[in-house]
Amino acid sequence: MRRLPDPARDLLIALGCFSGGALLYRFDLYELWAGPSDTPLGWRLLVLGIACLGQLLRGRAPLAGTFIALSAASVDVALGLSAPVIIVLMDLLHVATLRGSKRTSQLIIGLVVTTAVGIAAGIALTVQDWRSAVGSGLQIFSVLVMPVWWAINLRQHRLNTEQVERISQLDRRAAVTAERARMARDLHDVIAGHLSAIAIQSEAVLSMAARDPETVRTVLKSVRENSIQSLAEMRTMIDVLRADDEGPDEPASARLSELGRLVDSARAGGLRVELSGEAPADLPVAVDLAAYRIVQESLTNALKHAPGARVEVALDEAGKRLAVTVTSEWRGASTPGTGSGLVGMAERAQAVGGTFDAGRVDDLWRVRAELPTGGARG
Secondary structure, eight states: OOOOOHHHHHHHHHHHHHHHHHHHHHTTOOBSSOOOTTOOHHHHHHHHHHHHHHHTTTTTOHHHHHHHHHHHHHHHHHHOOBHHHHHHHHHHHHHHHHHSOHHHHHHHHHHHHHHHHHHHHHHHHHOSOHHHHHHHHHHHHHHHHHHHHHHHHHHHHHHHHHHHHHHHHHHHHHHHHHHHHHHHHHHIIIIIHHHHHHHHHHHHHHHTOTTSOHHHHHHHHHHHHHHHHHHHHHHHHHHHHTTTOOSOOOOSOOOGGGHHHHHHHHHHTTOEEEEEOOOOTTOOHHHHHHHHHHHHHHHHHHHHHSTTOEEEEEEEEETTEEEEEEEEEOOOSSSOOOSHHHHHHHHHHHHTTOEEEEEEETTEEEEEEEEEOOSSOO
16 A cells, blocks of 8 residues: 655544544533633634644644644633643644654653643642642643653664664674685685696696697696786785785685584584585585585574574585575574674675575574586586
């Protein structure tokens, strides 16, 4: 359903309040404090109509609308305070406090206190029983203060929610930066050695190529130049990826061949881990690393959110895809998280051309990544 524009919505609210108030006046269900018994119904409706005019401004200028309703309420006190006018005033006080600036909220609080004191004074001058006067004054004060207090609480709740969201965004960005830095280290550990070997081997071939055709010599020279250039470009890329990372370097990256140790470590932490399937022996290095990191992060999350739970780790190769699935018991968000681990796993999978999905399935939490097995082999 499409939301109504503010002017149309405000008009409907004003018409609703006026119609409801008119019914209360018609059936004598409006009186909060007795006034002159001979007040014509027309005067009541006129005052209510003025208050409802303020509601036409509740979306565009709520503070101005509140002043209009306050003026109407001041007249209503002289006629005998009525529920319809107070309801309109409460609505505008709430909206002005909720939508206005901090300064506007402070101004509204001052107006509420002043108005409540004024109404209480007016009641005291017209009532001989001081107990009734005090009781009525407190009642009116509560009616005026409640919508303002509610609006202030809502404003604070919204502010807290926005702050939490900003912190979560910063955490996610930091997680992405850290994951990219770790990927850069992985890239350096695995690829740099291969490229250096290419450069050294091609240099050796060139030194022994006296009997080789000139074409072979030219090709090998090109291979050497390209490998050296690639190595330099790769180091530049790593420097860029690690620009914000000041932590110590990690040791050479683990592979799926080390998955047994990772599972044993998780079991030592209390998880009941079952491992099924085996990874192909000739996986591309980047895919091997990505799969290992995804399993590692999934087990870490299980330890954090479902300690002692049963976890299944499955590796399944179908065609040219390796499916990595980690399933654990769902126990709800007992430990708050920022989602940064999921961001890192998704980046790992996408970096090698794979797909990633994580979410609740019935009473289980499932992480699944499908990674391509084609390309250069490690």
